[in-house]
Structures are given as C-alpha cells and as structure tokens.
Amino acid sequence: MSDAVLPAQASPEADILSALGLRSIVLVGMMGVGKSTIGRRMALRLKLPFVDADTEIEAAAGMTIPEIFERHGEPYFRDGEARVIARLLEGGPVVLATGGGAFMREETRSRIAAKAISIWLRADHDVIMRRVRRRADRPLLQTADPEGTVTRLLTEREPVYGKANITIASRDVPHDKIVEECIETLHTYLCGPPPAQSPADVASAVR
Numbered sequence: 001m002s003d004a005v006l007p008a009q010a011s012p013e014a015d016i017l018s019a020l021g022l023r024s025i026v027l028v029g030m031m032g033v034g035k036s037t038i039g040r041r042m043a044l045r046l047k048l049p050f051v052d053a054d055t056e057i058e059a060a061a062g063m064t065i066p067e068i069f070e071r072h073g074e075p076y077f078r079d080g081e082a083r084v085i086a087r088l089l090e091g092g093p094v095v096l097a098t099g100g101g102a103f104m105r106e107e108t109r110s111r112i113a114a115k116a117i118s119i120w121l122r123a124d125h126d127v128i129m130r131r132v133r134r135r136a137d138r139p140l141l142q143t144a145d146p147e148g149t150v151t152r153l154l155t156e157r158e159p160v161y162g163k164a165n166i167t168i169a170s171r172d173v174p175h176d177k178i179v180e181e182c183i184e185t186l187h188t189y190l191c192g193p194p195p196a197q198s199p200a201d202v203a204s205a206v207r
Contacts, residue, residue, distance in 0.1 A: 012187040013046050017093070019190035024089055026096045026112050028103040028161055029121040030154065032131035033170040034178065035097035038121060041179045043095040053098045056084050065099075082108050089115040100153070104160055117189065119182060120164035125154055127171060165189060 025042065027035040036052050043050035054065055057080055061068055068077045081102055088096055089111055096116070102108055103118070112118050123131075128150055161167075166185050170178060 012183055015191045016183070016186055017046060017048075020093055020117070022092055024092075024094045024096055024116040025186070026089075026098060026116040026118045027121055028098055028112075028118055028164055029100065029170070030123065030128050030150075030157065030161075031100045032128045033121040033123040034131075034175065035121055037175055038170070038178050038182065039095045039097040041175060042182055045179060045183060046095065049094045051088055051094045051096050053081065053085055053088065053096060053102060056088060057081055057099075060084055078105060081105075086111055100157070103164070104157060109160075109163065117166070117186065118164035119166045119168055119186070120161045121170040121178075122158075122161065122167050123170040125150060128154075 025046075025048075027039050029035060039052070040050045057068070057077075058064055061080060063071070065077065068080070078101065081099060082105055085096070085098060085102060085108055088094065103112070129147055132146075132150070166182075166189055168178060168182050168185060
C-alpha cells in the first residue's frame, strides 16, 4: 500500500483569488438588491476586505448621502462617487458594493472593467419596492411617487447594468444561497467550466 499523500483539492475560493490577481469584485445594481449584505458575505468567503462605496463617500465628505444630495445636488455627489470608486479600485483586491447610480457613469464602468469583475445583482420591481419601503434614507425616492421612480430607474438602468460581467438574480431566498451562486458563477467565469460542462454551456450563462 502506497504512503503517497494525495495533493489537497484547491477550493473554489482559492481558485477565484488566484485568477483575480489584483482585480476586485464589484457589485452593481439597484438600491435594495442586497449589494452590501451579499458583498460582506462574499468577502468573508474569499477572505478579502469588504468596502461599501456609499460609506466611503460619507466618510470623505463628512456628511451623509442625503445631506450631500440636499446641500450640493446629485451631479456633485456623482463626481465624488466616481473619485472614491476610482481610489478604491486602485487599492488592490476587495469586494466593493457600489451605489445604484455608480455604474451608469461611463468613466466608472470603464474603470471597473479594467480593474475588477462586475456582478449585477438583478431584482424585480416588486422585490425592490418591498425592501426600500423599509428605509427612509434613499434620496432618489423622496418623491410623490416612489413606485413610479423605481419603475423609471429600472427602465433607464437595466440595459446598462446588463453590461456587467456576471448577472445573478437577487430574490427572497436566504442570503447564503445568493452568495453561493455568486461564488459558483464567478469561479466558472474566471476559471472555466467544470469538466462535465462544455464551454458552450457556460458561455450562454455568463457574458
């Protein structure tokens, strides 16, 4: 009987980290889809730092995002948001959750494409409305018709979010299930399909 020790199987997380190199993972999508919650759990799985762009913007500005909108307006906020995301992407591999409008800016999309793998957490209108109703700190929803605003934003933004490298459906299931799907799809995207699948099968699942 041989005493040879079989090499340990690399984990999907280790494969992902190796394939990422210095790139980050950036979560994009509408408010309320779970970017921060999913991002934190993905970061734990991958042993990477988690960063929330909105939190970093507030720290840099010394005020909350609703205050920035109120005092300076949305264009000022978007400029600051682009600068903060650019800085964070220079800092080596992290899992980064971005605000709902960040990916709409072409300059930011280009920077993310160069420095990261992007994941769109896609949720239906009803799921988003149910989640954002619980929060009073959404400046874009301080309108007479929040539901109409969400519908308009989805119409404007979904074609752009669709340019992300990977799309994952965010729905009302345990967060860890979404995280697992993100890890599996990321592994396939970065490392290729498992032997049982043909490349054509995977090509249809991820961009």
